[in-house]
Amino acid sequence: MVVGASHAGAQLVTSLRQGGWSGEIVLVGDEPVLPYQRPPLSKAYLAGKLGLTELALRSEDFYLKQDIKRVTATVEEIDRSASELVLGTGERLAYDALALCTGARPRRLPATGADLDGVHYLRRSSDVEGIREDAIPGRNAVIVGGGYIGLETAASLHALGLHVTVLEAADRVLERVTAPEVSAFFTRIHQSEGVDVRTNALVEALVGDSRVREVVLASGDSVVADLVIVGIGIEPTTELAEKAGLVVDDGILIDAHARTSDPSIVAAGDCTSQDMPRYGRRIRLESVPSAVEQAKVAAATICGKDKKIAALPWFWSDQYDLKLKIAGLNTGYDDIILNGDPTRDRDFTCYYLRGGELLAADCVNRPRDFVTSKRMIAQGDRVDPGALEQAVESRGTS
Template structure:
């Protein structure tokens, strides 16, 4: 009798965790983890930080070693999935071969949002999502060379810091009026702008890029108004888009992500999904949200694995995120969307550590903690409990 086979499409954080969790939850049949990179599943957040800075090898970023997958009888398949045949319970691979499944998990992740401007196809113009992307950037990133980062979100700032540490001259261009405009308060944006400028980075906001110029490789970045900035390399970091094409083509419900329920099930309850490709309703925030976060991907994967094993568990953890830049560790608890007030603990105009607490209708909904690990733990615990907090105490909490 053929063993039941669980197939996981996508071999990043969510996929690797889901495979491991299937064994932990008691799945005794086959487990096949399908990814389109030849390397073992690896951590992605360090790509724009320690890996770009040359501080770690790809082997050191492996989520688990090869022995783990062998011991747990998890087959790693280097292949591209072209389509899902739900009626036949088969995947069609890029080779034309079919792969049977009894249970299916989609962990297809996301891809960088493309910048549709002339010259984007020139050599030394990169996005940053895979180890291969970083290796291409590092091959050009010599001391004294001119790097231009397009995009002032977390990836852009992390990349700028890493390239600056490698000795490059770095210009960061942000189309909005401040860096991190979508995700932080103005005071936090001003803090990171100050830090990066102190480190020698030329940060320009309200800067719209209209084209890239070069021969075979990029030489200049052109802004509206005609100004051009010399560039030996350009890194574009303007956000990500979920990889939902497989799910949509298979008839699953998709809306800025593969829609999942609290148990990780898609609109076809026989198929689960986890990670950056998904969107879920979070009762605390009263809306559907796509969480681009390793901790969220990890929890979703654990819950989805339990679901495939016939157990009833639900996604419940509070969203949290982090970013490393220079000697700064930013840890974010919760989601600040819709905040109407903030309280600062520390002075972001002078210090290198502080907390920005976010409130909506006098309720704390999130906190940005810079070099404040104890306050991050406090914020996570407070948000998880949902207990009221005296706002007047927060300003002096860590002092």
């Protein structure tokens, strides 16, 4: 039984069959559509370039041929003593093995007026459909949050002909995840495209009658808004696990085999938190590649195979003609090296080092740098700063 028709959930049921699980497989999700890719929601799907059919992770025929049953329902409770799930309908489903892939939800904006019409969050296909209805060319769109989701959405809405303002409460966009030089680069790009990027912009209230028409900042300034998209982070969906008595610490705690505090239950994806010796701390990864890796390991564990979560975390973001690919995590870096000029170019790499060891790399339109960096980080290589600065890499995009 797999709860959550996410990237992790879809991968887990696939890997179960590939791993030799011959019993019944049931995938329970609360959306009445096939499991789909979520990263394109703020990009190609919002822009209307792709539909849900193209985003589907697997076809309907795949699930039928693999004898994987899909159930559209909410799960209200895990009855561990009876090995049953209690659905929102009251129906009970028995399980021999259980996997939780419950994902995450958008963090809500703690401001007056956040419940007005025209205020959107972006996590599901239905969210994007609501945004599309409001995204009429010439309208004023305000993005609250200058993280990757916010910037990707800003690029997509700008391409649709809207006037876009990005409001970031911190000193710079992407402050939590990138070096200042990378933040400055993305600010420059968005401003050059015509997006109004404002930092140190703390939202105090959203104003309107029944529908939002203005965003008021703590500074007293206001921004006209026909629609608002909130992108201030996500929170792991852990209530089901907590209610069942599983250990939760900024996510469902899992070990290297994707097992929860109940060895008979595994978990994978954005809902999980794991110890990562490479970085010396517990981390909750918001990453599709990591969710897929965890799901494969979880499936192996259910099938009785000894497999550990070991793949290097990596991420990506598409904005305009730019493809940012990130290898590793820059947590604890004490130095950076730039290859390329982010103040002028549209391709460069920012390497993050700690004590001479390469921790991570932000590669903008540098696919070869990304591949090389992943290998070096995984191997724990110490690097020659001069070689990184002078390296001549591909200028192509992936």
